[in-house]
Every structure is written in structure tokens, then in C-alpha cells.
Amino acid sequence: MDIGADGSMPTEWSDMQVMEDSTTTTKKPLPSSGKGGGIKRKSKTSAIDQDIRECICLMADSVNKVDNAIKSSTTSPQQIKNMYTELMFELTNIHGFLEEEVDTIYDNLSKNPTLIPSFLSKPADSKARWMRKAL
Incomplete structure (x- = not known):
């Protein structure tokens, strides 16, 4: 992201706020900007973030399966x-x-x-x- 020499942000970014939920990230205009209705844009990284979440869930499931196998094969x-x-x-x-x-x-x-x-x-x-x- 480019920041001006005076520390200000470009107009297109300064009028936006980031809105996140569990599946997507969108940017929408701040309500006080006085400009027309904003268009929601999906973040380019949201699909990648979802893929990473799925991989982490698969790895966690695999680790749990290995843990259960070890526990069941262990003799008290x-x-x-x-x-x-x-x-x-x-x-x-x-x-x-x-x-x-x-x-x-x-x-x-x-x-x-x-x-x-x-x-x-x-x-x-x-x-x-x-x-x-x-x-």
C-alpha cells in the first residue's frame, strides 16, 4: 500500500474500511465520506485464506487420528x-x-x-x- 510523504493514504484507500467475516474480506466506503454507494469487492486473498484454513483442518484431523491410534495401541x-x-x-x-x-x-x-x-x-x-x- 502506498503512503504519501505526509503520511496520508491515497484517496481510494482512505475512504475505505476493511470488513471481515469468517469467509471473505470486503472493503466498503466509510459512511461519512459523502460519496455514492460503495461497491463491495472481494479480497484476492480470501480464496487463498480459505484454502489455507482447509489444509490446516485436514492436518489437524490427521494429527488427531495418529494420536488416537497411539493411545489405542498403548498398554497401560x-x-x-x-x-x-x-x-x-x-x-x-x-x-x-x-x-x-x-x-x-x-x-x-x-x-x-x-x-x-x-x-x-x-x-x-x-x-x-x-x-x-x-x-
């Missing part, structure tokens, strides 16, 4: 404790293994917790075979 401390308690219960209830062997298998499974749910879902005879192989 209580769930982890319950899983290890169930593991120890299952290991000690499979006959034919010494306490030291059960401790070794428990320690090995604890080092790779992604295997625990698979182990727990096996039938008892499959658990016993797996334990013999793991020793």
Missing part, C-alpha cells in the same frame, strides 16, 4: 502387570518343569514381551512343547 501399566502375573501363573501350572527352568523361561519371555500374548493363547500341551524347546 496395569495391563502389563496383569500380563506378567498371568504368564507366571501359566508357567508354574505346567507340570514337568523345575522352578529354575520356569524362572529361565519367564526371564526369556520377559526380555521379548511381544511373545507373551502368543504364548498365553496356546493350549497347555503347546505351551509345554514350547517351553522344552526354549530350554
Whole structure:
């Protein structure tokens, strides 16, 4: 915008005020100017501003989806404790293994917790075979 040396604005801009709403920006003459009715002009940037708003909304939706996915895949401390308690219960209830062997298998499974749910879902005879192989 050009401003004169004396700090004044060009006539076409000084007689205008900016009116904004949520979708467009228009310029309209000030009511006290004494000039005829003004013509509303859409700002050239209003379409660009709307595109930017839409992109920001899409990005916010994507971030929310990622956040929800992370939250749903996270295991709570209580769930982890319950899983290890169930593991120890299952290991000690499979006959034919010494306490030291059960401790070794428990320690090995604890080092790779992604295997625990698979182990727990096996039938008892499959658990016993797996334990013999793991020793």
C-alpha cells in the first residue's frame, strides 16, 4: 500500500474500511465520506485464506487420528502387570518343569514381551512343547 510523504493514504484507500467475516474480506466506503454507494469487492486473498484454513483442518484431523491410534495401541501399566502375573501363573501350572527352568523361561519371555500374548493363547500341551524347546 502506498503512503504519501505526509503520511496520508491515497484517496481510494482512505475512504475505505476493511470488513471481515469468517469467509471473505470486503472493503466498503466509510459512511461519512459523502460519496455514492460503495461497491463491495472481494479480497484476492480470501480464496487463498480459505484454502489455507482447509489444509490446516485436514492436518489437524490427521494429527488427531495418529494420536488416537497411539493411545489405542498403548498398554497401560496395569495391563502389563496383569500380563506378567498371568504368564507366571501359566508357567508354574505346567507340570514337568523345575522352578529354575520356569524362572529361565519367564526371564526369556520377559526380555521379548511381544511373545507373551502368543504364548498365553496356546493350549497347555503347546505351551509345554514350547517351553522344552526354549530350554
